[in-house]
Amino acid sequence: MAEARNEPVRADARQNRARIIEVAQKAFTASGDVSLNSIAKMAGVxxxxxxxxxxxxEALILAVYRHEVERLAAYAPELLEDHPPLEALRLWCDRLAYYGRIKHGLADVLHALTDDGLAGETYGPIIGAVTLLLRACEDAGDIRPGVDPDDVLLMLGFLWRIxxxxxxxxxxxxxxxxxxxGLRAGAPNL
Amino acid sequence: MAEARNEPVRADARQNRARIIEVAQKAFTASGDVSLNSIAKMAGVxxxxxxxxxxxxEALILAVYRHEVERLAAYAPELLEDHPPLEALRLWCDRLAYYGRIKHGLADVLHALTDDGLAGETYGPIIGAVTLLLRACEDAGDIRPGVDPDDVLLMLGFLWRIxxxxxxxxxxxxxxxxxxxGLRAGAPNL
DNA sequence: TTGCGTACCGGAGAGCTCTCCGGTACGTTC
DNA sequence: GAACGTACCGGAGAGCTCTCCGGTACGCAA
Incomplete structure (x- = not known):
């Protein structure tokens, strides 16, 4: 279970790595078949x-994907600091939707990779983020109690297909x- | 169900196509990562x-694979003409084994393709060949009656792992x- | 601060994939 | 058999992937 992410030791190497991922993300979402050469050039390496x-x-795509998931998960606590819970939930969902549509463009490539333990690595952090947001909303009394994070993600599944x-x-x-x-506290049904 | 194999019209084109497949088969079984350039050169095109x-x-690999399956299936009736049934069965199994071990080398590439209707396209002809051989053996009284072709292939599954x-x-x-x-008529058990 | 060991950089280049298009020769028609 | 339309050939070449290695500059120790 040793998380063997190969973060470089030297600062410049870490910067380069981060810049490559950032550039690659934009390039890949624009079009799937960008040359790695051009990505390197754009990243200035x-x-x-x-x-x-x-x-x-594949390794690069995987890294981009992982990075996106991490940022998405990290976005939840950030939002909770600056916004009331329900609004934070809504904003986070917006971003999830955006992310979902972006990923749609990479789906072909990603599909080949889902054999690995990728699914777990994805849904873990995401579920964590949803749980955090829901709990905040519950505590504020904004949504009905007992809403399951899994259910929310299930309902949000359609975002991936838009x-x-x-x-x-x-x-x-x-x-x-x-x-x-539908999640709100005052909602009529049930 | 229209079998849309794109066989070329002109004779030279058909010859070229066949020669490429033949060369590619040898090249691929020798090593998975042969350059298509070199295959073209070896085929004289x-x-x-x-x-x-x-x-x-992928298209080339698929064509090679299909060709192998077809030849393997066509081998059964050929053998039955020149050999007594049980011997034919045994010879055919030898070849199946050889084919299985060869395919083992291509397994990585093939694995990515098995999502298509490839499985059906493979096992159809092969089961046909086994059925033909078994029926001949039965008619000759060489093997016990009621042997299922599927069972034989199941038993022969180990060949793929050698x-x-x-x-x-x-x-x-x-x-x-x-x-x-074990299949013979005089066998003791059952 | 200076100096050292080494982790890291990045360009040159070999080899591959895939395309384009002028030329060739096959099949057909009379 | 001769002439024609076109299906097909195959090489040149653009652009990409990936490697190798001399040079650079980062981190560290004193």
Missing amino acids: GPGTLYRHFPTR SPGEEGEARAARLLDLVVD | GPGTLYRHFPTR SPGEEGEARAARLLDLVVD
Whole structure:
């Protein structure tokens, strides 16, 4: 169970690694078939550097994916500091939706990787984030008690199936309103 | 159900296609990561020709695989013409074993393709071949009646797990003797 | 601060994938 | 058998992947 993430020792190496991931994220979401060469150039490093950090294309994609998940999970506590719980929940869902639509573009590549322990690595942090938000909402009395994080994610499953674009944005927002409204404390049913 | 195999119209094109498959088969079984360039060169055609017939590496591998299966299935009736049924069965099993060990080398690549309707395309012809051989043996009274082709293939499953090489050959032959002996008419048990 | 060991950088380059297109020769028609 | 349309060939080449290695500068110790 030793979490063997290969974080470099030297500061410049860590910076390079982070910059590559950042650039790769934008590049990959724009189009799936970007050359690793061009990503290296955009990140201001040589091909050799990129390939030392990420030996294969898959490795880079995986790193981007992991990074996204981590940021998404870390976003929940940040939101709770600056917003009332229910609003934080709603904002977080917006971002989850955005993330879902983005990931949709990478789905082809990602699909080949899901054999690994990727699913667990993904849903763990995400469920943690949802749990945190729900508990805050419950404590504030904003939503009905006893809402299960898993249920929320289940309901939010549709976000993954909305394709990116102008229209998708609007549609996701509309459906999210419905879901969040349904969770509210004053909601009629049940 | 329209079998849309893209057989070329012109004779030279068909020859080229066949030669490429033949060369690719040898090349792939020798090592999985042969360059398509070198295969084209070995087949005496330009890269352009190879890529027109097989747009991607996967397509070529798939074609090789299909070709092998077809030849294996066609081998059964050939054997029955030249040999007594039980001997034919045994010879066919030898070849199945050989094929199984070869395919073992391609397993990595093949694994990614098994999502398609490949399984059906494989086992259909193979089961047909086994059925043919078993019926001939039954008619000749060489084996006990009521042997199911599926059962035979099931028993022969171990062939796929024997790795290629000198030692593997001998081992496969020994185990095959056991199985075929078990099928015989005069066998004691049951 | 200076000096040292080494982790790390990044460009040159070999080799591959895949495309484009002028030329060739196959099959057909008369 | 001769002439024609086109299916097909195959090499040149652009661009990519991945490696190797001399050089750089980071972290550390004194």
